[in-house]
Structures are given as C-alpha cells and as structure tokens.
Amino acid sequence: xxxxxxxxxxxxxxxxxxxxxxxxxxxxxxxxxxxxxxxxxxxxxxxxxxxxxxxxxxxxxxxxxxxxxxxxxxxxxxxxxxxxxxxxxxxxxxxxxxxxxxxxxxxxxxxxxxxxxxxxxxxxxxxxxxxxxxxxxxxxxxxxxxxxxxxxxxxxxxxxxxxxxxxxxxxxxxxxxxxxxxxxxxxxxxxxxxxxxxxxxxxxxxxxxxxxxxxxxxxxxxxxxxxxxxxxxxxxxxxxxxxxxxxxxxxxxxxxxxxxxxxxxxxxxxxxxxxxxxxxxxxxxxxxxxxxxxxxxxxxxxxxxxxxxxxxxxxxxxxxxxxxxxxxxxxx
Amino acid sequence: xxxxxxxxxxxxxxxxxxxxxxxxxxxxxxxxxxxxxxxxxxxxxxxxxxxxxxxxxxxxxxxxxxxxxxxxxxxxxxxxxxxxxxxxxxxxxxxxxxxxxxxxxxxxxxxxxxxxxxxxxxxxxxxxxxxxxxxxxxxxxxxxxxxxxxxxxxxxxxxxxxxxxxxxxxxxxxxxxxxxxxxxxxxxxxxxxxxxxxxxxxxxxxxxxxxxxxxxxxxxxxxxxxxxxxxxxxxxxxxxxxxxxxxxxxxxxxxxxxxxxxxxxxxxxxxxxxxxxxxxxxxxxxxxxxxxxxxxxxxxxxxxxxxxxxxxxxxxxxxxxxxxxxxxxxxxxxxxxxxxxxxxxx
Numbered sequence: 001x002x003x004x005x006x007x008x009x010x011x012x013x014x015x016x017x018x019x020x021x022x023x024x025x026x027x028x029x030x031x032x033x034x035x036x037x038x039x040x041x042x043x044x045x046x047x048x049x050x051x052x053x054x055x056x057x058x059x060x061x062x063x064x065x066x067x068x069x070x071x072x073x074x075x076x077x078x079x080x081x082x083x084x085x086x087x088x089x090x091x092x093x094x095x096x097x098x099x100x101x102x103x104x105x106x107x108x109x110x111x112x113x114x115x116x117x118x119x120x121x122x123x124x125x126x127x128x129x130x131x132x133x134x135x136x137x138x139x140x141x142x143x144x145x146x147x148x149x150x151x152x153x154x155x156x157x158x159x160x161x162x163x164x165x166x167x168x169x170x171x172x173x174x175x176x177x178x179x180x181x182x183x184x185x186x187x188x189x190x191x192x193x194x195x196x197x198x199x200x201x202x203x204x205x206x207x208x209x210x211x212x213x214x215x216x217x218x219x220x221x222x223x224x225x226x227x228x229x230x231x232x233x234x235x236x237x238x239x240x241x242x243x244x245x246x247x248x249x250x251x252x253x254x255x256x257x258x259x260x261x262x263x264x265x266x267x268x269x270x271x272x273x274x275x276x277x278x279x280x281x282x283x284x285x286x287x288x289x290x291x292x293x294x295x296x297x298x299x300x301x302x303x304x305x306x307x308x309x310x311x312x313x314x315x316x317x318x319x320x321x322x323x324x325x326x327x328x329x330x331x332x
Numbered sequence: 333x334x335x336x337x338x339x340x341x342x343x344x345x346x347x348x349x350x351x352x353x354x355x356x357x358x359x360x361x362x363x364x365x366x367x368x369x370x371x372x373x374x375x376x377x378x379x380x381x382x383x384x385x386x387x388x389x390x391x392x393x394x395x396x397x398x399x400x401x402x403x404x405x406x407x408x409x410x411x412x413x414x415x416x417x418x419x420x421x422x423x424x425x426x427x428x429x430x431x432x433x434x435x436x437x438x439x440x441x442x443x444x445x446x447x448x449x450x451x452x453x454x455x456x457x458x459x460x461x462x463x464x465x466x467x468x469x470x471x472x473x474x475x476x477x478x479x480x481x482x483x484x485x486x487x488x489x490x491x492x493x494x495x496x497x498x499x500x501x502x503x504x505x506x507x508x509x510x511x512x513x514x515x516x517x518x519x520x521x522x523x524x525x526x527x528x529x530x531x532x533x534x535x536x537x538x539x540x541x542x543x544x545x546x547x548x549x550x551x552x553x554x555x556x557x558x559x560x561x562x563x564x565x566x567x568x569x570x571x572x573x574x575x576x577x578x579x580x581x582x583x584x585x586x587x588x589x590x591x592x593x594x595x596x597x598x599x600x601x602x603x604x605x606x607x608x609x610x611x612x613x614x615x616x617x618x619x620x621x622x623x624x625x626x627x628x629x630x631x632x633x634x635x636x637x638x639x640x641x642x643x644x645x646x647x648x649x650x651x652x653x654x655x656x657x658x659x660x661x662x663x664x665x666x667x668x669x670x671x672x673x674x675x676x677x678x
Contacts, residue, residue, distance in 0.1 A: 051538040052509075159626050160394075189393040190565060191623040194609035198620055216538060219568075223611035223620070246613070260543040261613050262568030266591040269572055276547070277540045279494075280508045331614050 005077060005178060005210050006040040006063070012071035013055075013062050017285060028285050032058040034234035035072070037311070040178065045204065045211040047225030047242070049218055049257070053281050055234040056214045060182045063212065064098050065089070076178075094124055097171035101183035103163035107155040113166055114151040117141065120173040127174055140169040143206075145199060161192035168199065172207070180212045185220060197224060218261050222246055230254045233284055233292040236311055240318030250316050250325040253293045259330040275330070291323070299324045353425030355559045356405070356444070356527050357381040361419035363400055363583075365630075366412065372630040374400050376583040377419070382559040384526065389562045389574035389591075391606075395627055396580040398563045402529045405561075406446050407436045423527070441468060445525035449532035451512035455504040461488075461515045462500030468522050487518040491548060510541035517548065527559040534569065546573055567610055571595060576663070579603050582628050582638035588665040599658075599666035599675055601643050637669070645670060 014029040033055045040046050048056050061067045063074070065081065074081045076092060084092050100106040107116055118137045121128045128136045138148035144165040155163055164184060171179050181200065185193040201224060203209060215221050221228060228245040230238045230253065238251040249255045256275040263272065277296050282288055288295050294304040303323055314325040363375040375397050382388045392398040403409040405421050407428065421428045423443055428436060448454040456464060465487055466480035475483065481500065488496035491514040504512055513533060520528060530549060534542035550573060553560050564570060570577060570591070577594050579587040579602065587600040598604040608621035625642045628634055634641055640650040649669050658671040668674065 051540065161626070189627075190567065190606055191393060191609050192626075194611070194620040194622040197611065198622060201619070217611075218539070219611040219613040222613060256540060258613065260539040262542075262546075262566065262572045263614055264567040264571045264595065264607065264610055264612070266571045266574075266595050274543060276543060280510055280541065 003042045004039040005042045006074060006081075006212075008039070008063075008072070008074045009037045010072040011036045011059070011062060011069055011074060013058050013067060014070045031234050031284050031287060033062065034284075034287075036231075036234070036236055037072075038229055038236065038239060040210055040212060041226075042177075042210055043204070043208050044226040045213050045224050047221035047228040048212065048214045048231060049216065049221050049228060050231035051216065051257075051281055053233075053284060054231040055284070056216075056231055057182055059231075060098065060180045060212065060214055063180055064096060065092070090124070094127070094174040095176050096178045096180065097174065097176040098180045098182060099164070099167050099171050099184045102187050103160055103167055104187070106167055107163055109155055112152050112154055113141070113146075113158075116155070116166060117169045117173055120170065124174055136173070137169075140172055141166075143172065143203070144169045145195075159192070160188055161195055164188060164196050165199065168196075168203070172203065175207070176209070178210045178212065180214070182214045183216070184213075186215060186217060193220070200224065218258060230257065233281060233287050235292060235321065237293065237322070238318070238320045239311070240316075244316065244318040246331055247329065248316055248318075248327045249330065250314065250318075250320040250327050251293075251322045252297050252299055252324075254320075255328050255330050256296075273330070291321070293322075350425030353422060354381045355384045355386075355424065356561075357420075357422040357425075358401065358405060359420040359422065361401065361404060361421065362417040363397075363404055363409070364415050364417055366415060367631075370631045373633055374414075374583050374630055375404070376633070378580070378583070378585055379419075380578050380585065380588065382527065382561060384559050385553070385557040387553065387560045387562060387573055387575045389564060389570040389577045390580060391564060391567065391570055391577055392580035393565055393627055395582075395630065397583040398580050399531055401580075402446065402531055402561065402563055406444060406529065407440060408446075441472060442523035442525060444527040444529065445520035445523065446529040446531065447513070447516045447520050447533055449535050451509070451516045451536075452504060454516055455512060457504055460501055460503055461507065465500075465515075465519050465522050468519070472523055483522070484518075487522060488515065490521070490552070491515070491518045493518070509537055510544060513537065513541075513545050514548065517545075517552070521552065521556075524556070525558065527561070528553070529561045529563070531563045532565070533562070535564070535566070542569070549573075567607065579606075582633055583630060584638060584667060585665075586639065586667045588663075589660075590663055593661075593664060597675055599660050599664060599671050600639075600668045601645055601670075601674065602639050604674070605642075605644070637667070 011033055012035055013033040014031055016026040017028045018024045019027050050056050062069050069082060114137050117140055118133050121133050137151060141148045146165050185196050213224055222242055225242050227241050229236045232253050238254045249258060256277050259275045279296055282295055290306050291304040291309050294300040309321045309323045311319045311321040313319050316327055358378055358380050361375050361378045365372040365374055378401050390398045423439060462484045465484040469475045469480040469483055484500050485496045488499055493499050493511060493514050507515060534545050574591045576590050578585045581602050587603050605623045609623060623642050628638055636652050637650045637655050640646045655667045655669045657665045657667050660666055660671055660675055
C-alpha cells in the first residue's frame with residue numbers, strides 16, 4: 001500500500017515567446033515542462049536531476065502554484081491542486097513550502113531574521129497566536145542549528161550556510177508536509193554543503209517531511225534521495241529508486257550524465273569509461289521530433305525521430321523513455 | 333600550427349628570464365586588503381611552482397585566497413584595496429613584482445594568460461567574439477585586420493566551435509554557456525601563452541559540458557606543453573586532471589602534494605575533512621562528516637594554526653604556534669604540527 005502525497009499527471013507548462021512592441025504577438029512557446037508524471041510518496045525524497053534548461057525549476061514553481069500550469073493535473077492528498085481556491089488554497093500553501101537556491105537573494109536584506117522566519121505567521125495567524133510567535137521563531141532557529149539569540153540580526157551578518165539555514169527555518173515555520181528544495185546547496189562550499197545536507201536529512205526524520213529535491217549535482221541527489229527522476233528538455237526520461245538509477249541506468253542520457261560526473265579518486269583516472277556528449281541541449285522552443293535526446297544520442301535510429309518513446313518499463317524494473325533502453329553500469 | 337614557435341616569444345628579450353628556472357614560481361607571497369573595517373590578511377606566505385606541461389590544482393573554499401593569488405600573478409589585482417606586502421612572483425626566474433608596467437603587459441597574454449569562471453561577464457557584450465580575439469593580435473602582434481580574422485577563425489576551430497567562420501561574427505549572447513567558455517579559451521590562446529591560469533573554468537557549467545571543456549583544456553595543454561593552474565573547489569575535477577595539488581585555507585597553503593598521495597592519505601586535517609564531507613556518486617552513506625564551524629574572517633585570523641578552531645585533533649600548541657611547512661616526502665608539504673602522525677596513523 002503506497003501513500004502518495006502528491007500525484008502529478010501529464011503536467012505541461014509552456015511560456016509564450018512574444019515579439020513586437022505595440023502589437024505583441026506570440027511566435028512560439030518555450031516548452032519548459034512538457035508532459036511530466038510522477039508520484040511523491042509520504043516521507044520520501046524524490047530527487048529531480050537534469051542539465052540547466054531542462055525544466056526542473058519550472059516544475060518546482062508549478063508545484064508551488066507560483067505559475068499556473070498550461071495543462072495536466074496534480075493532486076495533493078487526493079484533491080486537485082490546481083482547482084483549489086480560498087481557504088483550501090491557503091491551507092495548501094501552508095502544506096507545501098520551498099527552499100530556494102541562492103541564500104543571498106532569497107532573504108530580504110531589510111528584515112531581521114526574526115521577521116523573516118516569523119513572516120509566515122502573519123499570513124497564517126492560526127498556526128501561532130501573536131503572543132507565542134517570538135518563542136516559535138526562537139525554537140525554529142534552534143531546530144536548524146542557529147543561535148536563537150541572533151533573532152534580531154540581519155541576513156548580511158550571516159554566512160552563506162547560515163543564511164540557507166534561515167531559509168529552511170522559514171520553510172519549516174508553518175509545519176508543511178512537503179518541501180520543494182530547488183538547488184538548496186549548490187551555492188555553498190563543500191564543507192558547508194555537507195552541514196546543510198545533514199540538516200535536511202535530520203529534519204525529514206524529525207518532522208516526517210516529503211522532499212522534492214531539485215539539483216544538478218548527481219552526487220548530492222544520490223546522497224539524499226529515495227527515488228530519482230532524470231529530466232531532459234521538459235520530460236522525465238527515466239525514473240526509479242536511487243539504486244535503480246545509479247546502479248542500473250537504462251536511458252542513454254542518464255548513462256552519459258552519470259559517467260560525466262568526476263569521481264574524487266585519482267586512482268580511477270583513465271580507467272572509467274566516460275560517455276562524451278556532443279554539443280548543448282537543444283532549444284526548448286523547438287525541441288527535436290520524436291525522442292528529444294536523439295540529436296545527442298549515439299544510439300539514435302530512424303525510429304527515434306519518428307516516434308516519441310513512452311516512459312514505460314522496458315528492460316529493467318523501472319520506467320525508461322528510450323526505444324533502445326539497455327542496462328549499463330557507469331558508476332565505478 | 334604556429335604553436336612550437338611560441339615557446340621563445342617571451343624569454344628572447346630582456347636580461348631577467350633564466351631558462352633553467354621553473355616556468356612560474358610564487359615565493360612567500362603576502363597580500364592584504366586595507367578596508368574600512370580593518371586590514372584583511374588575504375595571503376599569508378603562499379608559495380608554489382609550476383613547470384611547463386604540468387597541471388597544478390589550487391583547491392580551496394571561497395575566501396581562501398586562491399583567486400587572489402592568481403590575480404596577483406596576472407597583475408590584475410585591484411590596488412587599492414589590495415597591497416602586496418611581501419614575496420616574489422618569478423616567471424622564468426624574472427621577478428614580475430619588480431618589473432615595469434610595460435614589461436608586465438608584455439608577459440600578460442603572451443607569457444601568462446587567464447580564463448575566468450563567468451564567461452558571459454568576462455566577454456564584452458558590445459563587440460563580436462571575433463573582434464575581441466583579433467584585438468590582441470592586431471595590437472600585440474601588429475597583424476592586419478584580415479590576418480587577425482583568419483587567425484581568430486583558426487583559434488575558434490582549435491577549441492572545436494562548429495562553424496567558426498560564421499561564429500566569429502556573432503556576439504557573446506548568441507553563444508551558449510559552453511561555447512562562451514570555449515571562446516574565452518580561444519582568446520586566452522591567441523598570443524600563445526606558456527602558462528594558463530583557469531579560475532573555476534567549469535563551475536557555471538553542466539556536468540556534460542564540464543567534461544567537454546576539461547577534455548579540451550587537457551588536450552591543448554598537452555599539445556602546447558603549457559603550464560596550467562586550475563583553481564577550483566571541486567574535488568572531483570581535481571582528481572581527474574591535476575598532477576599536483578595545493579590546498580589553501582585562510583590565505584595559506586596548508587598542504588601541497590601529488591594528486592594520488594593526497595587522495596590516498598591526506599597530510600592535513602583540513603584536506604581529510606574536506607574529502608570526508610563530500611557526497612560521492614559511487615558511495616551512498618547515511619551521514620556526511622562535516623567540518624564544524626565556519627572559515628575564519630580574514631580580518632581576524634585566529635592565532636596559531638588558522639584551522640585550529642575547526643580541527644578535530646587540535647592540541648594546545650596549535651592555538652599558539654603557526655605550524656611550519658613539514659616536508660613529508662619529496663614534493664609533499666603539510667602545514668600541520670602533527671602531519672607526520674597523520675600520514676603514519678592507521
């Protein structure tokens with residue numbers, strides 16, 4: 001019996017490309033997210049990886065209801081997320097929170113830490129009555145490993161890692177069920193990155209949170225995720241458990257992506273077989289026909305240009321969107 | 333290919349250069365930034381050397397001084413607030429810090445060239461990519477516009493930009509991230525430098541593009557027998573390309589070693605902690621080891637070993653005495669009082 005907290009089906013988000021000054025007209029669409037389906041189970045971490053421009057962050061924004069979807073549906077605890085209004089929507093906004101990438105721009109420099117972390121209570125006063133807010137904020141700072149005495153300091157008085165902790169405290173304030181983490185550690189130094197990753201792991205256990213963990217660093221994603229979705233040009237090309245994706249990838253893109261990650265061990269230099277992809281990701285305004293990866297794929301045949309491969313179970317136990325899916329171990 | 337003739341362009345002139353000296357030697361360099369808030373000691377006795385054909389990776393977190401060292405070598409440090417308070421930078425034995433501005437300009441570009449992390453802001457948006465490559469050739473080499481254009485196309489070809497003839501007329505914004513980084517590499521190679529400093533060349537790029545760019549750099553380096561300083565915080569990239577590694581912390585080199593020995597047995601607790609805190613693609617662990625605390629403020633570097641407030645094996649001596657560079661074996665240095673024990677232990 002699986003308990004899905006979020007179910008996403010055929011989610012589409014297109015942004016119009018408009019030209020002209022006075023008489024604007026639409027000349028095309030950026031197909032940022034183009035038919036994505038997945039489930040997020042209660043208490044799990046779903047990692048989403050892919051190169052820049054593949055639609056990871058747009059997916060996050062649509063899930064947060066910051067952007068209306070162009071098509072498709074999503075349910076939160078069985079109820080249609082995109083149809084919610086009024087009180088129900090306010091409740092949804094409590095339940096799904098986000099941690100952003102850049103801790104330098106995502107905090108208002110003119111607000112104290114107490115104001116930043118306490119601001120969600122202004123909008124959702126039912127969570128914490130006025131008198132108890134200061135104490136709640138202190139507790140939150142303590143939970144994320146900051147000194148509660150620093151409640152009156154400003155963001156510039158903190159380092160990058162500490163600021164990311166402030167962002168996490170703010171996301172935790174309303175006791176959400178899901179936190180969308182959009183590249184939460186990519187702006188941090190290695191030694192600080194580990195601290196924040198451990199914190200995210202601890203909080204998940206403590207509060208029973210579900211994470212959608214978006215990152216481009218495959219090592220970071222492996223460390224935190226239970227399941228992983230690999231995105232390419234607005235589509236999920238392969239999805240499975242962390243072990244399935246990292247140990248038994250079947251999609252050529254996943255294999256190329258994994259093999260390109262440098263492994264911090266000079267002994268393996270020259271022994272690993274690295275799949276070199278040519279060129280860059282094509283423009284999402286005009287994606288290739290059929291399989292979107294075919295222009296960079298070494299396995300491409302005629303059928304790849306004609307027929308779009310569906311994300312279904314093929315050779316392995318997990319779904320893969322490739323006509324010629326085959327298992328290949330690329331991680332040493 | 334005019335690559336082989338390039339070797340002699342710089343050292344043929346002036347009395348300074350010595351052919352027997354190492355290609356580049358940074359010797360006990362001290363730099364401080366005098367700011368309103370006080371004096372930040374950014375570099376505190378940094379020494380390293382790079383030979384032709386060798387790759388030195390300078391590894392460190394933000395604020396460790398790795399980029400400031402490179403900027404001082406290039407002579408592009410902002411002064412003020414920067415002040416060089418001691419040390420020497422020798423290129424073929426000639427001290428660049430004592431050289432005239434004119435001589436420094438000669439070395440910059442044709443002796444030592446540099447590429448930067450963010451190619452979009454390093455390139456000028458209002459000139460074509462071709463023009464920016466040609467500019468140096470026309471001014472420094474006295475080439476005609478036509479010859480310079482021809483050479484620019486050759487250079488873009490060399491860095492594997494498809495359709496170089498058409499691309500040379502385009503502006504930086506028409507290039508993708510990876511292409512821009514290639515264009516910047518082409519630009520840095522225009523005057524056939526003997527030494528290339530790459531400051532976080534792939535940090536802004538995706539892994540698949542990062543692999544392409546690192547391959548390209550390696551290939552060019554081998555072909556031209558260039559010295560390469562790779563500044564990065566990515567322990568994975570370092571493991572794949574570096575011959576030698578210098579680990580920086582709070583304006584000091586805390587460990588210097590060949591790549592294999594360093595990863596096999598780190599000679600400094602900071603290096604060890606860095607390696608332990610890294611999530612690995614090939615291993616899934618439950619909890620990452622972390623380094624407690626934060627790097628020190630350079631306005632107020634702790635006395636003794638700068639790493640002692642965060643070090644798991646700190647002793648009293650660490651809090652008072654700055655550890656000297658211990659020579660652990662030929663080519664291996666560690667600035668830790670207990671370096672020998674670290675290497676010998678378990």
